[in-house]
Amino acid sequence: MLKNKQQNLENNILFAEFNTIELAQISEHSRYQVLAKDQLLFQQGQKAMDFFINIDGKIKLALLSMAGNEKVMSVVNKDQSFAEAIMFLDNKTYPLNATALVPSTVLCINSQVYMEVLQ
Numbered sequence: 001m002l003k004n005k006q007q008n009l010e011n012n013i014l015f016a017e018f019n020t021i022e023l024a025q026i027s028e029h030s031r032y033q034v035l036a037k038d039q040l041l042f043q044q045g046q047k048a049m050d051f052f053i054n055i056d057g058k059i060k061l062a063l064l065s066m067a068g069n070e071k072v073m074s075v076v077n078k079d080q081s082f083a084e085a086i087m088f089l090d091n092k093t094y095p096l097n098a099t100a101l102v103p104s105t106v107l108c109i110n111s112q113v114y115m116e117v118l119q
Contacts (some may be wrong), residue, residue, distance in 0.1 A: 001008055002085060004027070005025040005027035005031075005032070005107060006023050006024060006100055007054060008024050008027060008053055008107050009027055009030070009053075009107075009109075010023060011079065012053055012079070012081055013040055013081075013108070014084060017071040018117065022117045024066050025113065025117050026035075026085065026109060026113055026114055027108075027118055029110040029112065029113040030107055030108060030109045031107075031108050032055070032106070032108070033100060033105070033106050033107075034103075034104075034105050035059075035100035035102055035103065035104045035105070035106065035107050036055070036100065036103055037098065037101070037102055037103055038072075038081065038101075039099065039100050040082075040097060040098070040099050041059065041098040041099065041100065041106065042094045042096060042097070042098050043094065043097050044063065044064055044095060044096050045093055045094070045102060046093060046094050046113065047092065047093055048083065048086040048087070048092045048093055048094050049110065049111060049112075050083070050085065050109055051081065051082065051083040051084040051087060051108075051109050051112060052076075052081065052082050052083055052106045052107065052108055053079070053080070053081045053097075053106065053107040053109065054076045054078055054079065054080050054081075054082065054104065054105075054106055055064070055078070055079075055104075055105040055106060055107055056078055056105045056119055057074055057078070057100055057101070057102050057103055057104020057105060057106075058072075058076065058077060058078075058082070058100070058101040058102050058104060059075070059076040059082065059098050059099070059101065059104055059106065060075055060099045060101050061073045061074045061075070061077075061095050061096050061097070061098055062095075062096055062099070063095070063096045064096075064097060067070055070097075071083055073082050073096060075101065079089065079112075082098070083098070084111075086097055087111035087115060091108065092111075111115075
């Protein structure tokens, strides 16, 4: 069962220093996304608007070569965040693919809102 978005944020280290009002602002611009097994969350080269907390399931992060070969870089487990470093880069595109290995739920957090609240 899903907690509310604000509780999910509070439980992640990226949000440890935010107060209740700031967490409410971020959670207002966040959304849950339910993924079926093998469903793509984002693909390599896609514009990065969000970063994520894996609420339930497993997410595979993998690079795809020009020849079509896949290199798994990481598997994201429950309660782990991912793709957050992209918001600090000049080129804000996802450098790899994110695919659900099992039915999964992620919390999508708007990177721009996070940065605005952080400042």
